[in-house]
Amino acid sequence: MSKTLKVRYFAWVRERVGKPDEDVQVPAGVVTVGDLMTWLASRGEEYAHAFENPKVIRAAIDRAHVKPQASIGGAAEIAFFPPMTGG
Amino acid sequence: MSKTLKVRYFAWVRERVGKPDEDVQVPAGVVTVGDLMTWLASRGEEYAHAFENPKVIRAAIDRAHVKPQASIGGAAEIAFFPPMTGG
Amino acid sequence: MSTITNVRIQSEPFDVAAEASKLTRGRTDAGAVVTFTGICRGDENGEPIAALTLEHYPGMAETEIERHVAEAAARWPLIGITVIHRYGRILPGDDIMMVVTVSSHRAAAFAAADFLMDYLKTRAPFWKQVEKADGKIWVEAKAADDEAAGRWTSSGKHQAAE
């Protein structure tokens, strides 16, 4: 059983992946945000480059910050981005 | 030997003394700011009222804050006023 | 106390004085107004820049800022808070963002503005890219900003969200 998720990328994560967002079919074994990063990194060179150091990448589920251990169970939209530099 | 000093009063100290400033002849035994307050308080009812609680009165010599123990030796102008409430 | 709050994400410039005036006009309980304006500097880590471009996460940026504005309103007795953050290309000398806090007394206005700035720097989903002589570079987050934001977490309220 797989699940459709909207994934969004910002800043250099977006540049490395080469697109601002996409709909992905997430395999059943992918349970957490960290799992999703690992799975995305396996999808090609541009993804491997974007997620080569998952520790520096932040994530948000449905527009709220989450940790890598967070479950993606109820998520409609997940975003990945570098640490914020606004203000 | 006495010494001429300009004394200025502000806020309720000024109101109680009844004048904004005056030149006074300070007797020789008056050495500190505290001594001066005691001596001023002896000059009449309005002064006694103004200086009835010397602990709440602040002083400045030549436009710099000083403590009651400060010497009035080199002073040209001494001011007495309540705690400041600007800002 | 119910606090008037405004949060706007926009590409257009803003007018800090007009925003402050909107919060104080016609009332006599406001005793203290603090404004912070962030301006695009002409250098990044000592190297000159031609401009910066701010990318943001539409929707989340508003939500995050509104959440912190509500937090500030809960922590301090405030009459009003306005936060405006721009996105897009911004030239050196031009404004990036602003915070206005209005209170009856200065301590609350200062603390809330300081708090909001620390959180905007570390939690609001904005990313700065600068244009240097050798190309465009994403600005790296500063550890000092995370430390500054950490000053406010002693209540533990924000720990859960991290």
Place this chain on the structure above:
Amino acid sequence: MSTITNVRIQSEPFDVAAEASKLTRGRTDAGAVVTFTGICRGDENGEPIAALTLEHYPGMAETEIERHVAEAAARWPLIGITVIHRYGRILPGDDIMMVVTVSSHRAAAFAAADFLMDYLKTRAPFWKQVEKADGKIWVEAKAADDEAAGRWTSSGKHQAAE
């Protein structure tokens, strides 16, 4: 760093935005501007007031404020500081005084503005009298203001002057 400083004691109103702009215009090293504006509230200790009148010690007021502005400039890396304090009769809703601090980074601008406000409240020779229904009353100094000012004396620099 040499800091541009301006101190003015005046009865006329002032324009905070214009003062801030004077400190930042034409330069690209300013990244953070903090302004504080103190406004006359319509109440004092819960009782309505018709107006307040600020008395000051001419000469000493300028000197005291300039001394604290110089102290702020020595403590933090600041591009500019402007302090304007009014005297005379001021109506509820009208501005009393303002501080602007400009720096490359926000921490210095916030700290210097906060520091200056604490000292202006406790050391600058100004006295507020308010007009209440039962007459004119001198505002009493607040212990909280002295405590706030005490936050900055850990260096001992100000202890000698007290």
